[in-house]
Amino acid sequence: MQFLIIYLACFAFICSSNGSVVKKGYFWQVTDFHYDANYSTNGNPNTMCHSDGGKSHSNSIYGNYLCDSPMKLIISAIDAMQSIHPNPDFIFWTGDSVPHVNNSDLDQTKIYYNIGNVTEQLMKVFPNTSIYPVLGNHDEYPKDAFPPGATSYYSDILTVSQWSKLLGENEATVFKTGGYYSSLLNPNLLVLGLNTNLYYGFNPLTQNSTDPSGQLKWLEKQFKQAQISQKKVIIISHIPPGLFELFSGLMWFSNNFNEKYVHLVSQYSGIIAAQIYGHEHTDSFRILKDRSGTPSGMLFLSPAVTPWKSTLPGVGSNNPSIRLYEYNRDTGEILDYHQYFLNLATVITTNKDIWQKEYDAKSDYGLTSLNPVDFMQAAQSFRNSPKLFKKYLQYNSVSQNLNPVCNDTCKRVHVCSITELRMSDFNDCLNKPNPTLNPEPHSHPHTTPRPKAHVPRYMVIVICTLAGTVFVLAVIVAIICIKKHTVFIPHQYSRFSSPVGKGPIN
Template sequence: MEIANLVVTLICVISFTCTHAKIGYFWHITDFHYDPLYTSQGDTRRHCRRADERGSSGHHRALGRYGDYSCDSSLELIDSAARYMRTRHSENVEFVLWTGDIIAARYTGNEDDKYQAIRNMTDLLSRTFSSHFVFPVLGHLDPAPSAQLTNLWMHWLPLEALQTFQNGGYYTIEQSHSKLRIVALNTNLFSIRESNSLQARNQWEWLDAVLDKATTNKEMVYIVGHAAPGDDDCYAYDTSVDANAKYLQTVRRHSRIIAGQFFGHLHADTFRVIYDHDRPVSWALLAPSVSPHRDPAGSSNPGLRLYKFDTNNGKVLDYTQYYLDLSAANRNTGAAEWTAEYNLTQYYGLHDVSANSLHNLADKLRIGTPQETAVFNKYIRAYNVRHENSDSCDGACAHQHFCAITCLEHVAYRQCVEAAASALAAAGKSVPLVAPLITVLTILAFIIVLL
């Protein structure tokens, strides 16, 4: 009996140890939009930079220490995010995904100034994650691949990755202690301007070869990039229709080994489901930006995301979304208080993180019953990272979100939006004129920039 009890005890200890050893964490941070020229004495009409006293009557409202919704990120905001990340599961963090748009959209410095800004952010993350690897990808605001940029990140990437990164801005990382492979894409090569370039063709050939090899080696894959596939009127991006379709075909073909896709760019908290003949086969999670965000489609607070995953096979188990209430932080005389916003599986009542679960969640976002309305209200609060004015989204707006999540081909997205508009019109509900509205908003944004 004693021997039997001892065996049972040992089995329990071993089982617990193995189970515990599988669990790891990784951060996903994106869209810093760092502006070295931000100042709390600045003017929102000058992108929160100090105005020329001869040409301005002064800023029309006070700016905050940690930034402003109308402008890109201050150094203090990003520094506060780094300090907070150091306090969360630091002993179990395996790596960090850093998905682009490092510098501000309207930063007016020369190329040397831009590289210095990127160097400053790189140094900050190197200090924050001194014993971890950070895997960076390029956003559409970042410089093109170069030896100078490669040298900045060579302490994080192995030689093979450095070679493809310098030539095309993409690379792959094999996790030595598991069957997980990270594939970092340069989604700038999917743009209309770049999609027919030699670098774009090389990336497609390389991607096919990497995924074929991963299949042969029975590896699971994380695909990481800046801009997710699909179409979204809320934040237009010039992805080539052909490149978008080719990416979706690639994901469908290799869906069995793709354990997750991770993107930024939208400055919002959302997700995408990829289908193969109406069957959900893969998913992508889009993390909100570190930079605060304001535009006519909605505003958002700064966000950070920490994933929980099985380190043996890469299966994503959950994530916790953290955020900073920017208005409250600027009112507070002390340090910025980043807090947990929600936990994915608990917040939405998901059994797991899978294409099927996210498909079922997406289906609840089409407002119909009171239950579906409640789910959508939770989604839109998360989408805008708890911004105080985040709940103004009617039925047409909800359908547009549903279309963006589930219809990733450009034509399918337009058909989905038009079908929803027709249905709402037939029901006598207000319908936004999507294309004209986006055109007007684009013109207004252009005028604001000129001012």
């Protein structure tokens, strides 16, 4: 009987182990295409590679570090996604399809069609994959100016830019109220597509509003409902909260929105599996902490497709990038991510668009998992491990800058941006003798869930095979014994029925 129980337990374990293998899924994130229809291989790199009165320049057909993306680069990036992992569970597209040109060179209609062109390319290559889009600050005209209420702009994005083909009817209805929506990724997991452009410090229309487009109230309701129905949530949006790691003191949201937003996501960090953003064009991450300072959530900031060199002083270019995530379909937990890139420096000489793996987050950062405690440890070790920090800096530009120079102050800004999402905490962190990375992440072992230890699968199979063999042998021995008992033991003591035709003695 004991063998039977062990055997059944092992069988159940194998089933659940099998289940967890099946539960691992993949999804793509692609962001900041900044498609420039006026990119020209003959154009002047100092004027966004636009035509230059007949003068001839020689830009690669896939782009230039000083310019936004030609359609060739957009197609190349989407085709690379398809050839690297053709059947993702879904794609997160985190905004900014419009080029960095003056407002005078754009109008509302151009914006709609620009976004629509990218929509078409994604749908063409991934016709059977769910694509979840969010709006970037450049996806409005004039740029950054998202109004605090509902507007026909959102309806036009659905029709002219064809997002109604990406979003379901319910999602589209909510989207019309402010450019946000929620959608079920699977029965256990919800995606909340947000419009954080409403909180952008450069948005001139929402600074006097307390809750533009009612998004914060809606967001809290979504969190509460998810909590009641025991679902996990992944947040996707364009602009992240917190500060830019390459420009000290630049916070993306205006301060009151940043406080409100960080407070809200901290409050519900237990059900938020991950937050995924674009906007910065650089590769970085942020760690959310709870009231006690314990790491409680991860914000993944994926780099851009456009290689465009920022106009912010000290911020350079990046190589075009795409990111593949591995996640647990039940819990939404990010298990790993794989960063791919196109080395534009090579492409410029060869004109061949060969996308390659840049790094795997888990192994290259030496993490045991992608949970916030482990990422906090990695950020801490940036202080004492120049090698790891150099690696992070290289990835920060998507390997565009292979020898980044970063002095102590620069390092502090990086580390404090990663670990502090609020301006006051960031300033405290900068001004402390050592960047504040306290409290020690492991000082709260009971409040921070850590992933369960995994028994290697081969061990489970070996143990269960042995247990099964022992069980079968035990059954055979038992049968032999019973047969012997039928010869030597009087039937009245046997637990088994008597041979046919022979009644029990006596």
